Amino acid sequence: MKKYLILYKPFLFFLGTFFFTYIVLTFLYQEYLNSFGENKLDTITRLVGENTKQVLQLFDNKAIVEENKSEPYIMVFYKQKYIARIIEGCNAISVIILFVSFVAAFSGKLKPTLFFIFGGSLFIYILNVLRIGFLCVLVFNFPNQNQFLHGVLFPLFIYGVVFILWLIWVNKFSRYASKIIKE
Template sequence: MLKDFKPVLGILLRFIIIYLVLLFGYQFYLNSFKAQGLDPFSRLIADHVVLVQNALNYPSRLYDDVPNEQMYFYVKDKTVTRMVEGCNAVSVIILFVAFVFAFYKGTKTFVFIVAGLVALYIMNILRIAGLNIVTRDYSQYNKIAHDYVFPAIIYGSVVILWMIWIKFFALKNENS
């Protein structure tokens, strides 16, 4: 009977191992920047958000708050939101990568992961910029945007990428 579940258990075990390795690696990365405030990857995202907002005619600047490991977005002469480590979507990216590797299919796995990471990075930049704009101009919708709409965008993007991976790549040979 256990023989029937062997493929599923293999996928699950691969997912758990990859997820834990990436999670612990990320935590090690974060710990190495503890005294410097917000980590470099989160800062890069914040910088790109400012570029997008400036391009959309929402003049923006960042203010560093090193002791509290955060940065504030100053948009159109108003402090609107703050960037913390959790905004960088790395935890979601780790889930994405672990899931895709769980259904490993050779070289196309790496290609799909790179393409997915680029898509998720861009989606996250647009998500944060959108949240800043909503908070700046439509503050009455800030809570629903922050708690529901914008998380649904990033998690929805991951689920769509997973579905694409499974349907068109991971199970393609089995369906043909």
């Protein structure tokens, strides 16, 4: 058994770090959400709604977002038509937690790791806001494609970007990058 622990130590260290980081960040995020109470919208989702409005106003200067008073979501109006709602799950925090957990599990030197986590998280946030904005415009123009756009194309886009960021991290900045290049 000891032989296997030694043999698989890097893999087990990766798994342990990944799951520990993921569980801690998820717990902290859940506590953050719980601080708003039931049927209350969190600040991050509100910010995503406001930023989405700014993106939509590039296409329609009358685009608005409005918080629903009885349920925790934001209604998006584009060209004076209710087109979508933004819920807590749309704010990309769960995707960012996944991204951060992976980078932490393959961590390198502290400063580059923190910069990559911060820069990557900001990049994911911005792309997510653009994704929601473009999704609203496309759903308005192609309402019959809503399921494909929302359920397939745009998740593929955001997770594809996260995957590319992970590849960049592992191959260029993680502690394993130099080992991969030398072999």
